[in-house]
Amino acid sequence: MSKDHGKIWWCELMTRDIPGVVGFYESVCGWKIDRMEMPEGEYYVCLIDDEPVAGIMDTSAMPNLDGAPSVWFTYLAVDDLDEALREVLAAGGVIQRQPFEIPLIGRIALVSDPGGAAVGLIAPEQLTE
Template sequence: MTHGTFCWNELNTRNAEAAKKFYGETIGWTFDKMDMEGGGAYYICMQGETPVGGIFTMEGPAFDGMPEHWFAYLDVDDVDKRTNKAQAHGATIIRPPFDVPDVGRIAIVKDPSGAVMGWMTPVSRP
C-alpha cells in the first residue's frame, strides 16, 4: 500500500447475511468471519485467496438514519500526524485514531466539504 492511495472498501449494512448472499451469488465472493472487539462480527470479502473488502453491520443509535453504503479508506503514512494536520486544515475528526488488532490504526475524518472517509495506517507496509 502507498500513502495517499485508497486501500480498503467496506460495506456498511444492517443485514450482513443478505449482503453476503447477494455478493456471493453475483460476484462470487466468499467470506471470512472476524470477531470484533466488543462483540459482533466483521466479514472479509474474498476473491479467491485475495481480500477485496469488508462487511460491517451498522448497529446502535450512532447509525440511526444513516443509509447503507460503501465506505472507503485511504492509506496514510502516520494516521495520528495526518489527522492533526487535517484538523488544522478544517477537517472534523469524527473518530480519533484507534487501533484494530492485525489491521492497523484508523481514524474517521470529515473533510471541510463534508465528505467522510476512513484514514488508515496499515499494520504492515511494504
C-alpha cells in the first residue's frame, strides 16, 4: 500500500457563484485563482506559491444541479480504484458514478458511504510509494 492510500487528495468547491467565491477565497486564503476551460464548463484552480491546493467548479451550466447548494467535495486517494469499489459495495456503500479518467490526473469514481455522505475516490496518476 502506498503512503498516499486513504489520504485526502483533492477538494473542490462546487458552486454557481463564481465571482463571489473567487473574491472570497482570494481575500481570506490569499489564493491565486486561475480559470481553465473543461468539457463540462469552467474550472478554477486555487494556488499558493504556484502549487495547486484546491479547485472550484462552476455548476451554473449543469442543469441537474439547479438549486443545489454550494458544497466542498472531497476526493480520497486509493491505490487500486477497482478494488476500492469492491470494498465500497462490501462495506454497504453505493457507487454513484462509475469510474472515469481525467488525463494527467487519474481515474475517479464517486461513491457514498452507508450514512449517505458522498466522496470521490481517485487512483492518482502519481502516488508516493
